[in-house]
Amino acid sequence: MPAPKANLDWEALSLRLTFGILTIVAMIFLVAPTIVVLITSLTSSESLRFPPPGLSLRWYFALIDADQMQRAAWNSLVIAFWTTLISVALGTAASLALARSRSKWVRAADLLFMSPLLLPALAFGFAALVYINKLGFSPSVPFLVAGHVIVCVPFVLRTTVAALSQLDPSLLDASISLGGTPWMTFRRVILPLIAPGLASGAFLCFMASFDNVPVSLFLADERTEVLPIHLWQQIDTNLDVRTAAASGLIVIFTLILMLITERVAGLTQQMR
Amino acid sequence: MALRGHRLQLDNITQRFNDYVAVSDINLDVAGGEMVALLGPSGCGKSTLLRIVSGFIRQTEGSVLFDGQPVDHLSPSQRGVGIVFQNYALFPHMTVADNVAYGLQAHKWPAEKIKPRVAEMLALVHMTEFAERKPRQLSGGQQQRIALARCLAIDPKVLLLDEPFGALDKNLRLDMQIEVKRLVREAGVTTILVTHDQEEALSMADRIAVMSRGRIEQVSPPTEIYDKPQTLFVNQFVGTTNAIPGEYFCVGNKAKVTFAGGSSLDVPKTPGYIDSSKVVVSIRPEQLHVVPSAGLVGTVKAVMPLGSHVVYDIEVPAGVSLKVSEPREGRVAMRRTGETVHVAPTSPDACHVFPAS
Numbered sequence: 001m002p003a004p005k006a007n008l009d010w011e012a013l014s015l016r017l018t019f020g021i022l023t024i025v026a027m028i029f030l031v032a033p034t035i036v037v038l039i040t041s042l043t044s045s046e047s048l049r050f051p052p053p054g055l056s057l058r059w060y061f062a063l064i065d066a067d068q069m070q071r072a073a074w075n076s077l078v079i080a081f082w083t084t085l086i087s088v089a090l091g092t093a094a095s096l097a098l099a100r101s102r103s104k105w106v107r108a109a110d111l112l113f114m115s116p117l118l119l120p121a122l123a124f125g126f127a128a129l130v131y132i133n134k135l136g137f138s139p140s141v142p143f144l145v146a147g148h149v150i151v152c153v154p155f156v157l158r159t160t161v162a163a164l165s166q167l168d169p170s171l172l173d174a175s176i177s178l179g180g181t182p183w184m185t186f187r188r189v190i191l192p193l194i195a196p197g198l199a200s201g202a203f204l205c206f207m208a209s210f211d212n213v214p215v216s217l218f219l220a221d222e223r224t225e226v227l228p229i230h231l232w233q234q235i236d237t238n239l240d241v242r243t244a245a246a247s248g249l250i251v252i253f254t255l256i257l258m259l260i261t262e263r264v265a266g267l268t269q270q271m272r
Numbered sequence: 273m274a275l276r277g278h279r280l281q282l283d284n285i286t287q288r289f290n291d292y293v294a295v296s297d298i299n300l301d302v303a304g305g306e307m308v309a310l311l312g313p314s315g316c317g318k319s320t321l322l323r324i325v326s327g328f329i330r331q332t333e334g335s336v337l338f339d340g341q342p343v344d345h346l347s348p349s350q351r352g353v354g355i356v357f358q359n360y361a362l363f364p365h366m367t368v369a370d371n372v373a374y375g376l377q378a379h380k381w382p383a384e385k386i387k388p389r390v391a392e393m394l395a396l397v398h399m400t401e402f403a404e405r406k407p408r409q410l411s412g413g414q415q416q417r418i419a420l421a422r423c424l425a426i427d428p429k430v431l432l433l434d435e436p437f438g439a440l441d442k443n444l445r446l447d448m449q450i451e452v453k454r455l456v457r458e459a460g461v462t463t464i465l466v467t468h469d470q471e472e473a474l475s476m477a478d479r480i481a482v483m484s485r486g487r488i489e490q491v492s493p494p495t496e497i498y499d500k501p502q503t504l505f506v507n508q509f510v511g512t513t514n515a516i517p518g519e520y521f522c523v524g525n526k527a528k529v530t531f532a533g534g535s536s537l538d539v540p541k542t543p544g545y546i547d548s549s550k551v552v553v554s555i556r557p558e559q560l561h562v563v564p565s566a567g568l569v570g571t572v573k574a575v576m577p578l579g580s581h582v583v584y585d586i587e588v589p590a591g592v593s594l595k596v597s598e599p600r601e602g603r604v605a606m607r608r609t610g611e612t613v614h615v616a617p618t619s620p621d622a623c624h625v626f627p628a629s
Binding site for chain 2: 168170176177178179184189
C-alpha cells in the first residue's frame with residue numbers, strides 16, 4: 001500500500017528533523033558555551049577573554065585562597081545534601097501512594113507536588129519570603145532547605161513514580177503472601193527494584209538545588225551566601241576570572257556525578 | 273478425612289464491586305490434600321475467588337474457612353496461602369536461593385534452619401545446581417519450579433496456582449503438569465488450580481468446579497464433568513459438542529427429540545420436560561457415527577483427517593452443522609466432500625438434553 005508507506009516516511013523524516021535540530025541547538029547553546037568556559041578558565045591573563053592569550057592553571061590555584069567563594073560552595077553543597085536527603089525520603093513516600101492509588105485526591109496531590117515545576121520559582125521565592133516574615137521568622141538555612149525541597153521534590157517524584165509503575169504488582173503480592181510485612185516488602189523488594197530511578201532522581205534533585213538561584217535569592221540570610229549567587233555577584237562587580245575557574249570545576253564535578261549515577265543506575269539495571 | 277493437608281471451605285461467598293456481582297453465592301468444600309480446579313472463561317470470577325481465598329480481597333458476604341475455622345480476619349501475610357503466579361513473580365534482583373529463603377525469613381526462621389530448608393526445597397524441585405542463578409537466567413519451566421519451591425518452603429495451608437502453565441509452550445506444559453502434580457501430591461497440600469484451560473483442569477485436578485458468570489455450575493470429578501455435564505454451559509465449555517435445537521416428546525417410557533427438518537433422535541427420558549418443550553440436544557463428536565441408514569441425513573461439508581481420527585463437518589437440515597469424529601481405520605474409506613450420509617449417536621445415552629435458553 002503506497003499511502004501508509006508515504007505516511008510512515010513523513011513520520012520518520014519529522015522525527016529525524018526534530019532530533020537533528022535539537023542536537024544542533026544543544027551543541028550550539030549547551031556544549032559550545034561549556035567548552036568556552038572551560039577554555040577561558042585556563043587563561044593565563046588577568047581578564048576574562050576568549051580566546052585566552054595563553055594557557056595556565058593559575059586561576060584554579062587562585063581558588064585555593066578564595067575563602068569567600070569556598071564558603072559559598074560549602075553552603076551550596078550542604079544545602080543540596082539536605083535538600084536531596086529530605087526530597088528522596090518525602091518523594092519516595094509520596095510516590096508509593098501516587099503509583100498505586102487512582103483516587104481523585106491523590107491525583108490532586110500529585111498535581112500540587114508537581115506545580116513547582118510550572119510555577120515561576122522567582123514568584124515562589126518572593127512569596128515564601130513575605131510569608132515567613134508574616135509568621136515572624138527571618139530567612140535561615142532550614143527555611144532555605146525547605147524552599148529547595150519544594151522546588152526539587154518533583155524531580156525525585158517523577159523518576160520514582162516512573163520506576164514504580166514499571167514494578168510488577170504481583171511481586172508485591174508474592175512478598176505479602178509469603179508472610180512479608182509492608183516494611184519488609186518495601187526494603188527487600190520495592191527499594192532495590194526502584195533504586196536506579198531513585199538514584200537518577202536524587203542526582204537531578206541535587207543539581208537543581210545546587211544551582212538554584214531564585215529561591216536562594218530570597219530565602220538565604222546574609223551569612224549564608226550560596227555559590228551561584230556569589231559567582232553572579234563576582235561577575236557583576238569585578239569580572240573575577242576565578243568565577244570561570246569555579247564554573248569549570250562545577251562542570252567537571254557535574255560530569256563526574258553524572259557518570260557515577262549512570263554507572264550505579266546502569267549497574268543496578270544489570271542486576272535485574 | 274485425609275491425614276495430611278488442611279480442609280478449605282468457601283461458605284456462601286459473594287463479592288460485589290459497586291453494582292457488579294463478580295462472584296455470587298459460592299459454596300465449595302475442598303478436602304485436605306485435594307486438588308480442585310476452578311475452570312471457566314475469563315471474567316467468570318475465578319480470579320476474584322482466588323484473591324478472596326488469599327485474603328487480598330475481603331468478600332462482601334460469606335466466609336472462608338481453613339479446617340473449619342474462619343480466616344476472614346487474617347491478612348494475606350498471616351493467612352498461610354501460597355500462590356504460584358502466572359508470571360511466577362520471582363524477585364528478579366535475588367538469586368534462586370534468596371527467593372526460596374524469602375518466605376522463611378518473613379516467618380522469622382532462624383538463619384541456621386533456613387539454609388538446609390532451602391537446600392531441601394531446591395532438591396525437591398531438582399534445581400539444586402541453580403541456587404546462585406538469577407531468575408532471568410532460567411527457562412520458564414525452571415522459574416516455575418522455583419516459584420513452587422518458594423511457596424512450599426513455608427508449608428502453606430492452601431496452595432493457589434493461578435493459570436500456572438499459561439506462559440509455557442505446549443511441549444513443556446505437559447511435563448510441568450505432571451511434575452507439579454507429583455510435587456503437590458508429595459507435599460500433601462490442599463490446592464486450588466485456577467485455569468481457563470480445560471485440558472489442564474481435566475489432567476491435574478481431583479475435582480473440577482466449572483464457573484460461569486460468577487457462579488459455580490458444577491463440581492465433579494473430571495470424568496463426570498465430561499460424561500455427565502449438568503448444564504449446557506459445562507457441556508460446551510469442557511470438550512467440544514454439537515448442540516442441536518429441537519422439541520422434546522415422550523413416547524411411552526422412551527423419549528425423542530424432533531428437529532426442524534422433521535427428523536428425530538431417541539434420547540434418554542429426562543424429567544422436567546413436557547411434550548413440545550423447546551430443548552437443545554448435545555452430542556459429543558466422538559459419540560456420533562456415520563451409519564448406513566436412519567439417524568439424521570446430511571451432506572459432508574469438510575473432511576479433516578487429524579492423525580488417528582477423522583473429523584467430518586456434516587450439514588443437516590436441522591439447520592446446524594455437526595462435527596463427527598471417527599477412528600480412521602485402514603479398511604474404511606474416508607467420506608468425500610459433498611457426499612450424502614446418515615449420522616446417528618452411538619446410543620441414546622450419548623444425547624444430553626438441556627432446556628433451550
